[in-house]
Amino acid sequence: MPELPEVETVVRGLRISLPGREIVDVRFGKTDFVDDPAAIAERLPGMRIADVTRMGKFICIVLEPMSARSDLPSSRLYFVVHLGMTGRLTVVPAADSVVPHTHGFFALDDGRELRYTDVRRFGRMLLVQESGLPEFAGRLGKEPLEISAEEFCRSFAQRRARLKSLLLDQRILRGVGNIYADESLFRARLHPARIAENVSKKQLLALHRTVREVLEEAIRSRGSSISDYVDSEGNRGTFQQRHRVYQRDGKACLRCKSKIKRIIVAGRSSHYCPRCQPAPRTRHAARKRLKPRMHSDSHR
DNA sequence: AGCTCTTCCTGAAAGC
DNA sequence: TGCTTTCAGGAAGAGC
Numbered sequence: 001m002p003e004l005p006e007v008e009t010v011v012r013g014l015r016i017s018l019p020g021r022e023i024v025d026v027r028f029g030k031t032d033f034v035d036d037p038a039a040i041a042e043r044l045p046g047m048r049i050a051d052v053t054r055m056g057k058f059i060c061i062v063l064e065p066m067s068a069r070s071d072l073p074s075s076r077l078y079f080v081v082h083l084g085m086t087g088r089l090t091v092v093p094a095a096d097s098v099v100p101h102t103h104g105f106f107a108l109d110d111g112r113e114l115r116y117t118d119v120r121r122f123g124r125m126l127l128v129q130e131s132g133l134p135e136f137a138g139r140l141g142k143e144p145l146e147i148s149a150e151e152f153c154r155s156f157a158q159r160r161a162r163l164k165s166l167l168l169d170q171r172i173l174r175g176v177g178n179i180y181a182d183e184s185l186f187r188a189r190l191h192p193a194r195i196a197e198n199v200s201k202k203q204l205l206a207l208h209r210t211v212r213e214v215l216e217e218a219i220r221s222r223g224s225s226i227s228d229y230v231d232s233e234g235n236r237g238t239f240q241q242r243h244r245v246y247q248r249d250g251k252a253c254l255r256c257k258s259k260i261k262r263i264i265v266a267g268r269s270s271h272y273c274p275r276c277q278p279a280p281r282t283r284h285a286a287r288k289r290l291k292p293r294m295h296s297d298s299h300r
Numbered sequence: 301a302g303c304t305c306t307t308c309c310t311g312a313a314a315g316c
Numbered sequence: 317t318g319c320t321t322t323c324a325g326g327a328a329g330a331g332c
Contacts, residue, residue, distance in 0.1 A: 083326095161303085
């Protein structure tokens, strides 16, 4: 599933082959994942792709009119794509056969076509005006590769939520998903259900470091391909071979040989090593610890 | 504030 | 064997 490293890999590929090209035609199959498909089909043709950037898990295709004049107020347009779970953005010769579940076709002026394929259609597609970009970006948190250690600690300290749920919250960090949350927590030796305010500054600093480390390594491996993910040229990533806990439940921890476990935290399956990432003490356990001889004390 | 549950969607895998 | 059920999950919204 595309998270920051996968989206970054797609963006780097698109940035090589798209800028300078003009979009000449737009066609859609199903449009239930598209905000205002008519506006996209109306406005994109005749625009030139100026750049392709990433905002968290969003791909941002920057468009400008073919006759852009630097002395006029900019009328740039941002074509924003989220790949959801199974989205793919690829550039292929327009004559290539169409793989199933391809719902967006963006013909270029060089005979190629940008295509959007998405089996489950959890992705999203929308247009953002230049004036609306700050608001759009403002709803997202900091880039995990840019946030300072101090800022990172500040956004986690004093929060009563679980580490896993904060890592997945796009309003705090933009781009971390289930795979990289689990992998970062393992490397920092922190249990996913730990309450953030109970985690020491030293441990938060470790988590800040491992989040960056994992994301950077994954980008170097061109992302993780679990089922559907491929880059803009259709190639799979290789970071799935380096996962230490994600989807390794039942297997031996690479550090201590304990069996990796899978539990649900924040509604997401979470993989961790019970020995390297000790569970937080529950209230119940804490009380038992204090009064080990108490008989059937009322629960809750 | 933060949790759980639900919705969206399809294919793979498990269950019978 | 073949059908039915369950599950996975990013994000958003409801309700507690």
